[in-house]
Amino acid sequence: MQNSFSQPNSVEIVSNISNENVSKRARVREHVNPLAKKYSVAIAPPVWTETYVDWSKPLSLDIGSARGRYILQMAQLKPDWNFLGLEIREPLVDRCNEVRDELGLTNLHYIFCNANVSLAGLLTKGSLHEVTIQFPDPWFKRRQQKRRAVQPELVATLAELLVTDAPIFLQSDIFEVAEDMRQHFDANESFINLAGAGSFADENTFPEHIPTERENSVISQGLPIYRAYFKRK
Numbered sequence: 162m163q164n165s166f167s168q169p170n171s172v173e174i175v176s177n178i179s180n181e182n183v184s185k186r187a188r189v190r191e192h193v194n195p196l197a198k199k200y201s202v203a204i205a206p207p208v209w210t211e212t213y214v215d216w217s218k219p220l221s222l223d224i225g226s227a228r229g230r231y232i233l234q235m236a237q238l239k240p241d242w243n244f245l246g247l248e249i250r251e252p253l254v255d256r257c258n259e260v261r262d263e264l265g266l267t268n269l270h271y272i273f274c275n276a277n278v279s280l281a282g283l284l285t286k287g288s289l290h291e292v293t294i295q296f297p298d299p300w301f302k303r304r305q306q307k308r309r310a311v312q313p314e315l316v317a318t319l320a321e322l323l324v325t326d327a328p329i330f331l332q333s334d335i336f337e338v339a340e341d342m343r344q345h346f347d348a349n350e351s352f353i354n355l356a357g358a359g360s361f362a363d364e365n366t367f368p369e370h371i372p373t374e375r376e377n378s379v380i381s382q383g384l385p386i387y388r389a390y391f392k393r394k
């Protein structure tokens with residue numbers, strides 16, 4: 162299976178989705194509680210053939226796309242892929258789709274939803290070719306850890322949707338969060354950890370890639386990043 166994640170090239174791309182307009186319209190909360198009642202209802206899937214100009218392209222999913230810059234860049238670098246961002250903070254999604262339209266990108270879409278609630282009904286079995294979950298909200302307190310996006314049910318849903326050999330790229334700067342994500346994928350027998358079960362990926366295993374916003378910030382602070390690279394068996 163090919164992957165869209167690696168081999169950044171030197172195409173000139175727009176990377177900056179300003180959130181200026183977002184904050185003028187609505188306050189963007191720093192975190193929302195995904196277990197709150199208002200995020201508990203699954204959304205209906207869009208008509209995918211109307212959402213993307215060419216729905217037959219492989220689909221890369223970014224869970225927790227936030228201000229959307231990572232897939233904004235990827236969609237420009239990899240026009241032969243479709244990119245989908247799921248994000249629970251609605252004003253960010255609205256702004257991302259506006260920028261997508263301003264740039265005329267037809268292989269990029271952002272959806273406001275709770276990925277844990279909506280993902281299973283959004284896509285069909287075998288329609289997904291790659292997943293990235295990068296720097297998810299950490300929810301440090303033990304009693305809040307069930308708010309973390311990567312839960313066994315989400316991993317099981319991804320196992321259903323992903324095609325054989327599809328790559329899954331996971332990153333966090335918080336060791337406990339990265340370990341929690343890695344353990345959930347290690348525990349699901351549909352996935353293989355390319356660094357070996359129980360291990361994080363090193364720079365030889367994890368491909369070179371476009372950094373996310375959070376990743377850039379972590380790198381600039383000189384902090385460690387814990388990465389895992391799985392494949393759907």
Ligand SMILES: C[S@@+](CC[C@H](N)C(=O)[O-])C[C@H]1O[C@@H](n2cnc3c(N)ncnc32)[C@H](O)[C@@H]1O
Pocket residue numbers: 192193195224225226227228247248249250274275276277294295296297298310373374375376
């Ligand atoms: C710390 S940010 C990381 C953003 C981006 N991936 C990056 O690396 O720069 C995590 C994002 O995930 C979103 N998020 C958290 N739980 C979610 C859920 N259940 N469904 C969809 N998005 C979620 C948050 O609103 C936030 O924008």
